[in-house]
Amino acid sequence: MSVGVASAVDTATAIRAGRRTAVDAAEAALAAIDRVDPAINAFTLVTRERAMREARAVDATRAANRPLPPLAGVPYAVKNLFDIEGEVTIAGSRILASNPPAASDAELVARMRLAGAVLVGALSMDEFAYGFTTENTHAGPTRNPHDPARSAGGSSGGCGAAVASRVVPLALGSDTNGSIRVPASLCGVWGLKPTYGRLSRRGSYPFVGSLDHVGPFAWALDDLAACYDALQGPDPDDPACAPRPAEPVGAFRAQGLGDLRIARLGGYFDAALTPPARAAVDRACAALGVSRTVEIPEAPLGRAAAFAITASEAGALHLPHLRTRYADMEPHSRDRLAAGAMAPAAWYVHAQRTRAWYRERVAALFEDVDVLVAAATPCPAAPLGTEWLDLPAGRVPLRPSLGLLTQPISCIGLPVVAAPMPADGALPIAVQLIAAPWREDRCFRVAAALEASGVARSPRPPIHA
Amino acid sequence: MTATPPPDEAAARRYVDAAALALGLDLPADALERVAAQYLRLAGIAAPLVANDLPDEAEIAPTFRP
Numbered sequence: 001m002s003v004g005v006a007s008a009v010d011t012a013t014a015i016r017a018g019r020r021t022a023v024d025a026a027e028a029a030l031a032a033i034d035r036v037d038p039a040i041n042a043f044t045l046v047t048r049e050r051a052m053r054e055a056r057a058v059d060a061t062r063a064a065n066r067p068l069p070p071l072a073g074v075p076y077a078v079k080n081l082f083d084i085e086g087e088v089t090i091a092g093s094r095i096l097a098s099n100p101p102a103a104s105d106a107e108l109v110a111r112m113r114l115a116g117a118v119l120v121g122a123l124s125m126d127e128f129a130y131g132f133t134t135e136n137t138h139a140g141p142t143r144n145p146h147d148p149a150r151s152a153g154g155s156s157g158g159c160g161a162a163v164a165s166r167v168v169p170l171a172l173g174s175d176t177n178g179s180i181r182v183p184a185s186l187c188g189v190w191g192l193k194p195t196y197g198r199l200s201r202r203g204s205y206p207f208v209g210s211l212d213h214v215g216p217f218a219w220a221l222d223d224l225a226a227c228y229d230a231l232q233g234p235d236p237d238d239p240a241c242a243p244r245p246a247e248p249v250g251a252f253r254a255q256g257l258g259d260l261r262i263a264r265l266g267g268y269f270d271a272a273l274t275p276p277a278r279a280a281v282d283r284a285c286a287a288l289g290v291s292r293t294v295e296i297p298e299a300p301l302g303r304a305a306a307f308a309i310t311a312s313e314a315g316a317l318h319l320p321h322l323r324t325r326y327a328d329m330e331p332h333s334r335d336r337l338a339a340g341a342m343a344p345a346a347w348y349v350h351a352q353r354t355r356a357w358y359r360e361r362v363a364a365l366f367e368d369v370d371v372l373v374a375a376a377t378p379c380p381a382a383p384l385g386t387e388w389l390d391l392p393a394g395r396v397p398l399r400p401s402l403g404l405l406t407q408p409i410s411c412i413g414l415p416v417v418a419a420p421m422p423a424d425g426a427l428p429i430a431v432q433l434i435a436a437p438w439r440e441d442r443c444f445r446v447a448a449a450l451e452a453s454g455v456a457r458s459p460r461p462p463i464h465a
Numbered sequence: 466m467t468a469t470p471p472p473d474e475a476a477a478r479r480y481v482d483a484a485a486l487a488l489g490l491d492l493p494a495d496a497l498e499r500v501a502a503q504y505l506r507l508a509g510i511a512a513p514l515v516a517n518d519l520p521d522e523a524e525i526a527p528t529f530r531p
Contacts, residue, residue, distance in 0.1 A: 413531030
């Protein structure tokens, strides 16, 4: 086995048992970056010195016979909107590159450090997280390891590409309208968008405060759960982080499906699918024995609310940049930000009211359903530069439409595991496993059943470590 | 400001010109054309939200709890 393809759990187990050192694992990940990244352009920063320092600390802990934390020696990387002490947080932009370095780690980076994980770098994204394709004009596009002529998805495209290519077993990203689930789908990896407020966002560059989530990517489901459990817990210094104790999901395999009530999302969530996306949902539902279909008639309004809230909050946030640095901003998104800054306040208020109303309607659905299954994206990865997407209902602009199945879910903060559903000879695509707020455990239980049935797994791409 | 979407491209352009002035955005003319197109698209998205007849008790608070 190539050292670059060990999972997080296997790496930590080997280090704990003394079969491998953390320094060896870090060196392997850094070598994998050197070897693979020129083909995928996922990394914007490689933190070699820090990685070796953290790895040596793990090895010293073991040498002193002190207990090792759960992710001891596991290499990982973060979307470049997370603060890394001593590095500039650029959030995919040129403008922020002249900011001073971060004085401390983002809270989730600090928690990964406490869990023993070893940070090897920062990953590319759409500027300010406003996009679904990571066709970043400043850094160049991130390329899909399954076909480098295609998009890795976005906005956490670097996360999807780095994990899919097995350069790192774990990455941390963010998801406002689908930015974990879309690249997870297009790159064929597992992704978790937890409940809104579950994980601390402190020290991550904001996009849309009332919609921003953070969460992990992994190519192994056990790694996704282990990482999520390491990140959980309240953060009194983040007002958006819920004051709930950690609710570990580590026992999800032992729990099995049990009497979970699972349904397929039809209506809006079925109408926009290309054949590969519909086939993925069909395979998932067949494997789970799902025969029931339910609808969320209000989903288009939920998506519209997400759009309007995103435009207004992001436009307001970046108004100073629009005033003074418009020419330095990403051409793919600066005009949308300007339009959002001009949106009447009434649109925003109506969107927030609609969102609260929509949340109650969907909450009622969860009274007799535990997990919903829907496609994560309407299609697999498109070639870079693609402008239009042909759906059964007609031709739509590709870049915003990649989130049409994810936006109605994140708009109301529901937890979702994106489960990769490979098909022979086809590009990757994922399904969303959606549960009621705070029930990430149910998403993981269904994910485990899909994996056990053999239909869900992260396919290794042609470009890999 | 109005909650009524601009009816056409010319109205959107007039609105964007005025809003840019109000917000202190000194954008090039070709950019204002593109921003107006984006604004018109956003107006189309917002229209059903404004038209949605919500109950009075629907929450307005900007802080969201799932």
